[in-house]
Amino acid sequence: MSIMRFMTNTDNRPVTSTSSARISYFATPSELQEPLFDSSGMSRDNIRRHVRQERNSLSTEEQSQLALIASRHMLAEIQAQSAQHVAVYLTHDGELATQKLIDALWELNINVYLPLIHPFCKGHLLFVRYDRDSVMVKNQYGISEPKLNVQHVITVEQLDMIITPMVAFDEHGNRMGMGGGYYDRTLTQVVNNKPLAVGFAHDCQEVSQVPTDFWDVPLPVIITPTRRLAI
Numbered sequence: 557m558s559i560m561r562f563m564t565n566t567d568n569r570p571v572t573s574t575s576s577a578r579i580s581y582f583a584t585p586s587e588l589q590e591p592l593f594d595s596s597g598m599s600r601d602n603i604r605r606h607v608r609q610e611r612n613s614l615s616t617e618e619q620s621q622l623a624l625i626a627s628r629h630m631l632a633e634i635q636a637q638s639a640q641h642v643a644v645y646l647t648h649d650g651e652l653a654t655q656k657l658i659d660a661l662w663e664l665n666i667n668v669y670l671p672l673i674h675p676f677c678k679g680h681l682l683f684v685r686y687d688r689d690s691v692m693v694k695n696q697y698g699i700s701e702p703k704l705n706v707q708h709v710i711t712v713e714q715l716d717m718i719i720t721p722m723v724a725f726d727e728h729g730n731r732m733g734m735g736g737g738y739y740d741r742t743l744t745q746v747v748n749n750k751p752l753a754v755g756f757a758h759d760c761q762e763v764s765q766v767p768t769d770f771w772d773v774p775l776p777v778i779i780t781p782t783r784r785l786a787i
């Protein structure tokens with residue numbers, strides 16, 4: 557997999573930007589698609605429902621092309637960080653697909669981990685090593701996860717990067733997930749960006765503002781098929 561150079565161009569952003577986010581465009585702004593979805597006044601549930609519908613309406617072909625482009629950017633990020641232990645997720649419900657990225661990481665001998673819903677500690681995740689021959693089981697949401705083997709568990713502080721799934725995000729790095737608070741609880745364990753939490757999502761998942769609560773931890777970096785946001 558080749559690594560694309562980041563193209564930086566902050567001119568002509570098609571939406572009003574009020575944040576201090578540094579945005580690198582992988583695509584030129586004219587190639588950026590839709591205007592930003594105005595989520596002001598909407599409840600978390602309504603935003604979640606709207607964005608889940610949007611990302612699920614992408615065709616299989618679009619999904620796979622966008623995932624390939626975004627995976628190249630994410631791989632460049634991982635290599636720039638010299639990350640050796642990277643938590644990824646397995647695609648669910650129209651999320652930006654990760655299998656091509658996982659294949660590239662395996663090829664490069666970078667250790668891959670997946671979230672596993674903690675069997676006793678409600679609302680918490682464990683991260684477990686994922687190899688080509690891992691035995692997989694489905695969790696309560698129908699998402700495959702490696703069968704729990706304590707020898708394959710890594711602590712959050714031992715990870716270098718957590719590629720974080722999300723439903724919606726905004727330009728301030730605020731994220732909203734599927735509603736379980738699993739990643740919120742994980743991200744409270746991050747100290748000085750170790751591990752670095754990097755959001756990975758389709759452009760159509762950006763909204764004007766994600767309503768936040770005290771437990772929400774903003775993401776320092778978000779990668780989409782067209783952009784890299786550094787907050």
Ligand SMILES: Nc1nc2c(c(=O)[nH]1)N(C=O)[C@@H](CNc1ccc(C(=O)N[C@@H](CCC(=O)O)C(=O)O)cc1)CN2
Binds near residue numbers: 647673697699722
């Ligand atoms: N790919 C992926 N894996 C992940 C997450 C994720 O967001 N994406 N998670 C991030 O936290 C955790 C799982 N959290 C999830 C929370 C809710 C649903 C879900 O589909 N909920 C249904 C309702 C199901 C029910 O009520 O039992 C729904 O909203 O339709 C899925 C995953 C761990 N693994």
Ligand SMILES: Nc1ncnc2c1ncn2[C@@H]1O[C@H](COP(=O)(O)OP(=O)(O)OP(=O)(O)O)[C@@H](O)[C@H]1O
Binds near residue numbers: 679721740
């Ligand atoms: N750090 C935390 N400590 C305690 N409870 C939390 C924490 N984070 C989230 N929660 C609880 O989890 C519930 C779900 O949170 P929220 O809707 O923000 O999840 P989410 O961001 O959509 O999901 P996820 O983080 O799994 O992707 C909240 O109602 C809250 O009570």
